[in-house]
Amino acid sequence: MKHSLASRLPAPLRKLLRPLLDPYRRYRHARVIHAVRVSLGLLATILLTTGINLPHGEWASITMLVVIGGLQHHGNIGKKAKERAYGTLIGAGVGLLLLLQHAYFGLPIVTYLSISVVCGFFAYHAIGKGGYTALLSAITVFIVVGHGDNPVADGLWRTVDILIGNALALAFSFALPLYAVFSWRYKLASALRDCAAIHGRIISGQSVTDDDYTKQVSQVNGAMVQLRSLMPSVSKEVRISVTELDAIQRNLRMCISTLEILANTRPGGEVMAQLQLSLKAEHRQIRVQLIGMARALQTGISERLERKVAGVEKDDLLQEPVYSALDGYRLLTLQLAANVDEMRGRLAQSSGRWRI
Helix, strand or coil, rough: CCCHHHHCCCCCCCCHHHHHHHHHHHHHCHHHHHHHHHHHHHHHHHHHHCCCCCCCCCHHHHHHHHHHHHCCHHHHHHHHHHHHHHHHHHHHHEEEHHHHHHHHHHHHHHHHHHHHHHHHHHHHHCCCCCCHHHHHHHHHHHHHHHHCCCHHHHHHHEEEEEEHHHHHHHHHCCCCCCCCCHHHHHHHHHHHHHHHHHHHHHCCCCCCCCCCHEEEHHHHHHHHHHHHHHHHHHHHHCCCCHHHHHHHHHHHHCCCCHHCCCCCCCCHHHHHHHHHHCCCHHHHHHHHHHHHHHHHHHHCCCCHCCCCCCCCCCCCHHHCCCHHHHHHHHHHHHHHHHHHHHHHHHHHHHHHHHHC
């Protein structure tokens, strides 16, 4: 396991900073931490620009908000902050050139036409890859140039303010980072616990049509959507390929789909009691592995993922023909157990990277 910052701190300081250093607490209070970080960044820009009496210092604060105001996860910050920084720098440079040509030629119609052509060029590139950089470049042109009647000195000061805002934004974006991999781990852990609860309802004969069951299914489906949106950031943070993350996501999706089919094909009465007895080992294996994966993801203690739960060898059983609905139910249960075990193996294989 990678050595964390907390492990290198003295014990008294580690205890004092535990609420900030604990990944799960940071995950639960991510919005508060992000809001505080942005507030402190804005305060720093205000104090700096007013302290040295920079003209138009408000643009440093505006740049701070533009660069990191909407960025929460560390995996997004590097790429997005660069895109936004490039956009503001390109726009400021082009704006200064437009101001200089206006001061030299003094022809408003040429300035208006130049601004329109430049912004049209940025708009052309705003649709597609790097679109936000192009759009921000066009916006920054107007910040620096206005309608061409801004003094060159004002344009220079605004460019300086933008550079200050960019530098401080990048500095604060890496302060107490909120890693996307934490959100991915804890959301996946919650989804696996919900799957275990749904499976428990199915095999115990509880209702699979009431509000509680519907709520559980909605939660796990919503978590699956959120997990997919986190994958690009997680991949950048911990160097797990998106293909590998997608394979884990596919295991979760198959688990949810199989549970829904089991809920709709579950037999009743004595038949279900007989199935419970014959599939006791598989039911135990499914529950133990779902809960075990959830605990490993939440605590970061991945050694439990290396332990295989004793179960029935399924390779031959999965090849047997299906003669009745009961055979189908039994086969689906075996398939669910195999899928859960495959997911455990994938998480165990990649645990060295996601357990930061």
